[in-house]
Amino acid sequence: GAGVSQSPSNKVTEKGKDVELRCDPISGHTALYWYRQRLGQGLEFLIYFQGNSAPDKSGLPSDRFSAERTGESVSTLTIQRTQQEDSAVYLCASSFTGGLYEQYFGPGTRLTVT
Amino acid sequence: GQQVMQIPQYQHVQEGEDFTTYCNSSTTLSNIQWYKQRPGGHPVFLIQLVKSGEVKKQKRLTFQFGEAKKNSSLHITATQTTDVGTYFCAPSREGSQGNLIFGKGTKLSVKP
DSSP states (O other): OSSOOOOSSSEEEEEOOOOOEEOOTTTTTOOOEEEEETTTOOOEEEEEEEEEEEEETTTTTTEEEEEOTTSOEEEEEEESSOOOOGGGEEEEEEEEESSOOEEOOOOOEEEEEE | OOEEEESSEEEETTTTOOOOEEESSOOSSOOOOOOEETTSSEEEEEEEEETOOOOOTTTTEEEEEETSSSSEEEEESSSOOGGGGEEHHHHOOOTTTTTTTTOOOOOEEEEO
């Protein structure tokens, strides 16, 4: 595709429900990243995939958060039993491979937990 | 653990004034990237610095990597309203090959 795409663009959910966020990286990009950005704040790293393995998932804030990736393609971030503090924009990025390559960001999913 | 400090957190300038944001690390960095995020947008890659003392220019933007590779700066000459946004430095994350650690960013506002 032309760029990184994410869906949905907006998600409003009730506290306690599960949500699934999707990221489609740029074709051929082996590295994929998930970040969380609260309103007016910086980027909080969540998890990094190289292919379909996750060498670094140290940023996942709790066991309610999980992510998977199919091959070198789509990734889903799942948040179980959502809490109000989970409200944020969730950004996905991909790069040709990790390290010295720039990251291309998707438009993000704005999650609001009511 | 690895810490990246970016200052200032906010900067308000009059159009035409210069602007500088600084990124400081507690450890030696292998490389550092810079990103810009416009209001309501997503981060966009600006530049990568790898060599000690490296200086790169993009029109009115000048990026520097310190000699000791522990700090970096972004300087904008004669700011324009199109420069508005948040600028993030992002060095490689220690112990996590292929990963970056983002600073908290400097939010720039430009008064016309």
